[in-house]
Structures are given as C-alpha cells and as structure tokens.
Amino acid sequence: MSTVLAGHGLVKKYGSTTALAGVDVEVRKRDSLAIMGPSGSGKSTLLHTLAGIIRPDEGQVQLRGERIDKWGENRLSALRRKRFGFVFQFGQLLPELPAEENAALPLMLEGVPRKDAVARARRWFAPLGLEGLEQRRPGQLSGGQAQRVAIARALVAEPDVVFADEPTGALDQRTSTEVVQLLTFATRETGAALVMVTHDADVAAHCDRVLQVRDGRISGHSHFTVA
Ligand SMILES: Nc1ncnc2c1ncn2[C@@H]1O[C@H](COP(=O)(O)OP(=O)(O)OP(=O)(O)O)[C@@H](O)[C@H]1O
Numbered sequence: 001m002s003t004v005l006a007g008h009g010l011v012k013k014y015g016s017t018t019a020l021a022g023v024d025v026e027v028r029k030r031d032s033l034a035i036m037g038p039s040g041s042g043k044s045t046l047l048h049t050l051a052g053i054i055r056p057d058e059g060q061v062q063l064r065g066e067r068i069d070k071w072g073e074n075r076l077s078a079l080r081r082k083r084f085g086f087v088f089q090f091g092q093l094l095p096e097l098p099a100e101e102n103a104a105l106p107l108m109l110e111g112v113p114r115k116d117a118v119a120r121a122r123r124w125f126a127p128l129g130l131e132g133l134e135q136r137r138p139g140q141l142s143g144g145q146a147q148r149v150a151i152a153r154a155l156v157a158e159p160d161v162v163f164a165d166e167p168t169g170a171l172d173q174r175t176s177t178e179v180v181q182l183l184t185f186a187t188r189e190t191g192a193a194l195v196m197v198t199h200d201a202d203v204a205a206h207c208d209r210v211l212q213v214r215d216g217r218i219s220g221h222s223h224f225t226v227a
Contacts, residue, residue: 002064004029004193005161007050009059012042012216019045020056021216027161032184032194034204037213043197044165046213050195051084051163052076063160081109085154085162085192087183089169093138093146093153100125100134103152110157117156124152127189128182144175151183155190162187164196168203180206 003026012020019042027033035043048054050061052068061069068079080086085106093102100118101108103125107117125131128148138146147167154162167183168176180203187194196207204210212220 002028003062004031004064005050005195006062007046007056007059008062010046010049010056010061011058012045012049012054012056018216020049022059023213023216023218025050025211025218027193027195029191029193030188031209032187032207033196034207034210035195035197035213036199036201036204036210037219041213042216043213045216047163047165047195047197051086051161052080081106082157083160085157085159087147087150087154087162087164087167089166093149095138098135098137099130099141099145099149102138102149103156105153106157121152121156124155124186127186128152129178142175143171144179147171147179148182151179151186155186155192158190159192161193161195164194164198166197166199168198168200173202176200176203 006026008024010020010023023046035046037043045054049056052061055069060067063083068076100121103121104117107120108114122134125134128151130145130148133141133145141149164183168179171179184194184206198204208223210222211218
C-alpha cells in the first residue's frame with residue numbers, strides 16, 4: 001500500500017532542548033497511528049512537524065512523495081486547510097456558529113457557498129450520532145458531542161490525513177471510547193490516514209499501530225491485529 005505521509009530523519013531543537021532527535025515515521029491510506037510517550041517526550045512536536053505546523057531543523061516531511069517542509073507559509077497553510085483535518089483536545093469550535101456551520105467551516109474557507117458547505121457537513125451528523133443537533137451552538141453541546149462536531153469538521157473536506165492531538169483528553173472514559181471509535185471508524189471510511197497523540201492506552205488501542213516516543217526518539221512500535 002502506498003505511503004501517504006512520511007517523516008524521515010526528523011530533528012527539532014528548541015535551544016538546548018532536543019524535542020525530536022531523528023524520527024522516521026510513515027503512514028498509509030486508512031492507516032491509524034497512535035503516538036504515545038511520557039510528558040515532554042516530543043509527541044506534539046512530532047505531530048505538528050508532520051502536519052506542516054512546525055518546520056524540522058533536519059530531515060524531511062513528504063505528502064504523497066512530495067517534500068513539503070520547505071514550502072512557503074502560504075502554500076503550507078493552504079495545504080493544511082485542503083489536505084489535512086485537525087481535532088484538538090478542546091474542540092476549538094467557534095462559539096457563535098451553529099454546529100453545522102462549525103463542521104462546514106473548512107469548505108467555506110475554501111470558497112464553497114455556505115448552503116453547499118452546510119449540506120455536505122450535515123451528511124456527517126447521522127453517522128456521528130449528532131442528528132438533531134445541527135443548530136446547536138457549541139455552548140449547548142456536551143464535551144463528547146462537541147468533539148464529534150470537531151470530527152465532522154476534520155473530515156468534511158475529505159483530507160488525506162487527520163491529525164488528532166489528545167482528542168479525548170477532556171472526556172470521561174465512556175465518552176472517550178465513543179469518540180475514538182467514531183474518529184477511527186469515520187476516518188477509515190473516508191480513506192484518510194489518522195495520526196493521533198494520546199496519553200490513554202485504551203484510546204491508542206483503537207488504532208492499527210502505536211508508536212512509543214521517548215526523549216525525541218521512537219522507543220517502540222507495536223501493531224494491533226486489525227479485525
Ligand atoms: N515552543 C517551544 N519552545 C521551547 N521548548 C519547547 C517548545 N515546544 C516544545 N518544547 C520542548 O520540547 C520537548 C518536547 O515537547 P512536546 O510538547 O513535543 O512533548 P509532548 O510529548 O507532546 O508533551 P506533553 O505530553 O506534555 O504534551 C519538551 O522538552 C518541551 O519543553
């Protein structure tokens with residue numbers, strides 16, 4: 001299967017701190033990868049480097065074989081909008097917009113007319129268990145519902161890769177399980193790859209593979225048998 005996203009020899013330093021000390025990672029279509037490791041081990045730096053948010057000092061990031069880490073900021077931010085989806089710990093939904101418009105936002109930012117963008121976003125509401133909540137503002141949603149709207153927003157533009165940074169970090173265990181099941185299922189349905197940072201081994205176990213990071217290096221790599 002072809003590689004969608006790859007990082008080779010990634011090094012990132014902040015002053016005397018080496019956040020990434022030479023990391024190699026590849027993800028393929030429909031692949032889901034969890035990144036785990038102690039606090040400060042470099043997980044978020046790795047995710048942000050793969051997502052074109054942080055530039056590595058050494059090494060390279062390739063999307064479908066094309067090197068992106070040297071691209072200019074405008075080109076990179078357009079790439080992030082079109083080809084990547086993001087889910088963060090706290091949904092980061094816009095409080096004044098109804099759920100359906102929050103989910104439609106990446107399309108509207110690309111110039112898709114509001115009505116069409118919302119219609120496409122609405123298609124995600126039933127599979128994500130959000131039917132009937134289309135008009136709610138984020139303040140009127142539970143934490144789990146807000147994360148499901150964030151998943152719809154991450155998938156609406158049919159990205160190549162979804163990046164999730166502690167997507168269940170603010171949720172209780174039952175809600176975490178629901179959210180990660182929906183995230184892995186829905187992402188796989190679209191054919192996108194998923195790269196997720198999590199502290200929670202139960203959440204990581206929903207991914208195909210787990211990468212352990214320690215002191216900026218890969219310290220372990222395990223595969224789960226995919227049903
Ligand atoms: N902008 C920055 N400036 C200086 N140091 C940074 C910066 N970002 C990260 N670091 C340092 O780089 C190292 C890796 O940080 P990173 O956030 O990637 O770790 P993490 O594994 O995601 O941690 P956590 O689980 O606590 O979120 C840490 O020592 C951190 O203090």
